Amino acid sequence: MSSSRASKSHPGSLVFAILFVAFAGFLVTQLSSETKFSSKGQLFAQPRFWPAVGVIGMIGFGLAHLWHQRWNRLSGELGETVIWLRALEYLGWFMIYVTAVPIIGYLAATILFTTGLAFRQGYRNREQLGLAAGLGLSIVLIFKTGLAVKIPGGAIYEYLPSALRNFMIVYF
Amino acid sequence: MELFGDAISILARWDVVAALLVGSVGGVIIGAVPGVGAAVAIAILLPATFSLDPIVGLTALLGIYGSSMYGGAIPAILINTPGTAVNALTTYEGTPMTERGEARRALSLAYSASFFGGVFSVICLILLSPVLAAIAPMFGSREIFLAALLGIVLVVLAHRGQVLIAGAMASFGIWLNTVGLESIQYSQRFTFGQSWLSGGIDLIVVVLGLFAISQAFVLLVEPDKRSHAEPIKGGLLAGFKELAVYKRVATVSSTFGVLMGMIPGVGEFTAQFMSYTYAQKTSKSPEQFGNGSPEGLIASEAANNAVPAAAMIPLLALGIPGEALTAMMLSVFYVHSVVPGPGLFQNQMDFVVALYIALLILNVLVLIFLLFSTNVLLKVIEFPTRSIGISVLALSFVGVYSLRNSAIDCGIAAGFGMFGFILKRLELPIVPIILGMVLGGIMEAKLRTSMMRVKAPLDFIDRPISFLLFAILLIVIGSYIYTTIRSRGSDK
Numbered sequence: 001m002s003s004s005r006a007s008k009s010h011p012g013s014l015v016f017a018i019l020f021v022a023f024a025g026f027l028v029t030q031l032s033s034e035t036k037f038s039s040k041g042q043l044f045a046q047p048r049f050w051p052a053v054g055v056i057g058m059i060g061f062g063l064a065h066l067w068h069q070r071w072n073r074l075s076g077e078l079g080e081t082v083i084w085l086r087a088l089e090y091l092g093w094f095m096i097y098v099t100a101v102p103i104i105g106y107l108a109a110t111i112l113f114t115t116g117l118a119f120r121q122g123y124r125n126r127e128q129l130g131l132a133a134g135l136g137l138s139i140v141l142i143f144k145t146g147l148a149v150k151i152p153g154g155a156i157y158e159y160l161p162s163a164l165r166n167f168m169i170v171y172f
Numbered sequence: 173m174e175l176f177g178d179a180i181s182i183l184a185r186w187d188v189v190a191a192l193l194v195g196s197v198g199g200v201i202i203g204a205v206p207g208v209g210a211a212v213a214i215a216i217l218l219p220a221t222f223s224l225d226p227i228v229g230l231t232a233l234l235g236i237y238g239s240s241m242y243g244g245a246i247p248a249i250l251i252n253t254p255g256t257a258v259n260a261l262t263t264y265e266g267t268p269m270t271e272r273g274e275a276r277r278a279l280s281l282a283y284s285a286s287f288f289g290g291v292f293s294v295i296c297l298i299l300l301s302p303v304l305a306a307i308a309p310m311f312g313s314r315e316i317f318l319a320a321l322l323g324i325v326l327v328v329l330a331h332r333g334q335v336l337i338a339g340a341m342a343s344f345g346i347w348l349n350t351v352g353l354e355s356i357q358y359s360q361r362f363t364f365g366q367s368w369l370s371g372g373i374d375l376i377v378v379v380l381g382l383f384a385i386s387q388a389f390v391l392l393v394e395p396d397k398r399s400h401a402e403p404i405k406g407g408l409l410a411g412f413k414e415l416a417v418y419k420r421v422a423t424v425s426s427t428f429g430v431l432m433g434m435i436p437g438v439g440e441f442t443a444q445f446m447s448y449t450y451a452q453k454t455s456k457s458p459e460q461f462g463n464g465s466p467e468g469l470i471a472s473e474a475a476n477n478a479v480p481a482a483a484m485i486p487l488l489a490l491g492i493p494g495e496a497l498t499a500m501m502l503s504v505f506y507v508h509s510v511v512p513g514p515g516l517f518q519n520q521m522d523f524v525v526a527l528y529i530a531l532l533i534l535n536v537l538v539l540i541f542l543l544f545s546t547n548v549l550l551k552v553i554e555f556p557t558r559s560i561g562i563s564v565l566a567l568s569f570v571g572v573y574s575l576r577n578s579a580i581d582c583g584i585a586a587g588f589g590m591f592g593f594i595l596k597r598l599e600l601p602i603v604p605i606i607l608g609m610v611l612g613g614i615m616e617a618k619l620r621t622s623m624m625r626v627k628a629p630l631d632f633i634d635r636p637i638s639f640l641l642f643a644i645l646l647i648v649i650g651s652y653i654y655t656t657i658r659s660r661g662s663d664k
Contacts, residue, residue: 012598044620050350054349061343065337068336080597110569117562135566
């Protein structure tokens with residue numbers, strides 16, 4: 001089998017293979033405590049059967065994949081893992097956005113998110129930031145105002161006059 | 173004729189027409205933006221379609237699926253960057269043609285070949301319907317279990333050179349599907365005492381994380397890129413005349429697209445590769461391939477555009493998705509309690525025919541749109557990649573949060589986004605995870621049901637279809653082992 005061929009040249013493959021097998025190994029150790037096996041019923045109908053198929057497949061294929069990665073050099077692995085960690089910054093941006101929506105409302109949170117992230121990405125002149133704000137506004141207008149997707153109003157809307165509050169909750 | 177009349181009446185609504193227009197035009201635009209693609213767009217839009225009628229939601233999603241490859245050919249030809257992954261082979265012929273000043277010819281050929289492939293596959297689908305309607309009721313629980321198992325095996329084996337990690341990812345998907353409260357003995361599985369895991373891990377959350385959020389991370393982390401393409405002068409209809417010269421290549425390539433589309437896990441890449449190889453082997457000027465061969469371009473585009481309609485066959489007839497996009501569409505069916513599978517063909521054939529007709533109309537709409545708006549679409553190609561990343565991340569939020577307003581879902585999606593980002597960096601397969609989740613659930617339910625009526629192991633395959641599926645399974649695995657051993661032998 002040639003699983004290693006396609007991924008051998010990629011730095012980070014070995015670290016990924018080790019982490020995947022470690023996770024699969026952890027799941028195997030939890031199989032008996034996290035799933036039920038009753039003395040009655042067929043093997044295929046046991047609640048444990050399909051989780052076992054999954055984790056045994058993960059550990060089996062994962063170990064075989066790791067075996068094929070064994071000749072990979074560790075050099076370059078660190079650089080690649082640093083790139084993975086760089087993505088965590090954007091994960092952080094996303095989660096802050098998620099937290100902000102129920103507090104300051106979808107409209108304000110989205111415009112702040114798109115302009116803030118645009119600024120962080122190096123789009124810093126007035127026109128670029130204006131476009132980013134326009135992008136945020138368009139997303140809100142299409143999805144919340146137009147398609148009426150279910151996104152609740154922000155807690156901050158409670159402080160608005162009642163007529164405006166209802167309008168903001170429904171459309172923004 | 174009555175069936176067609178019923179199907180037309182299903183489609184003759186303003187919201188369906190609007191969905192067709194938005195889906196087809198939107199799909200072309202999304203396809204033309206390098207680094208986005210139909211999977212990202214469908215993942216984002218999926219929750220928004222849940223509030224729509226099934227036919228409206230499915231038409232919009234089908235529109236995006238069917239039209240994105242049309243749009244993907246534009247950057248593939250003009251800037252040597254495939255808009256969607258399946259337009260990669262188009263760059264081999266399209267870019268050299270552009271370099272020698274034949275961009276208009278290349279685009280025109282790509283549009284006409286795509287149109288031919290798309291329409292050809294819908295016609296095949298319509299002609300196959302009576303056969304499918306006759307065969308589908310022969311699929312009981314054990315046949316569907318074996319078909320799902322065959323699907324997962326094919327998906328794994330289709331990742332040549334990455335079979336082991338594809339197997340690991342499919343197993344991961346099977347495991348993910350089991351997390352939460354199971355419905356037979358009501359026991360918790362892998363919830364670790366956390367109440368938020370009791371409901372399981374939602375497929376849409378995983379899909380959005382693995383496809384959309386991960387792609388946003390890729391675009392935001394990598395250096396900003398901005399492309400430029402020269403405007404096209406003149407009409408784009410001439411390709412149809414040239415297509416008539418290469419009608420054999422177009423027909424055979426579309427046939428490959430239909431056949432490969434029907435087989436779970438195989439899809440556009442294999443269809444394209446087979447068509448391209450066939451076109452090169454049978455060409456009078458094979459030396460042109462890779463240097464701007466019109467036949468190569470036709471083979472690539474006709475084959476990949478023939479796949480979407482064909483990929484609907486296992487989904488509609490058996491309820492078994494063959495790849496990630498149809499797996500996503502399956503959730504639209506489930507949300508509206510429309511169960512695709514044998515029953516759909518027996519009881520709601522008008523709905524199925526309506527989908528076929530919608531596919532046919534969308535190919536016409538896309539062609540008209542492209543003939544008049546290619547130069548406008550060049551602006552889309554010029555978007556800086558990081559700005560696209562910002563848009564995708566903001567849109568991903570709508571997709572996840574609108575499901576059930578859960579910050580936990582967003583956290584899970586972000587986690588899968590991170591996982592998908594790593595997989596994309598390492599060029600490891602993502603699709604087996606989604607198919608593992610979907611097909612794992614089907615296999616669990618169907619095996620349990622079918623084993624109730626099975627006394628001895630051989631009873632499982634005592635019906636013609638189950639025996640046939642089992643035999644195919646053995647042949648597929650056997651031939652994979654055989655070719656692997658043979659290639660190892662030749663390596664030594």
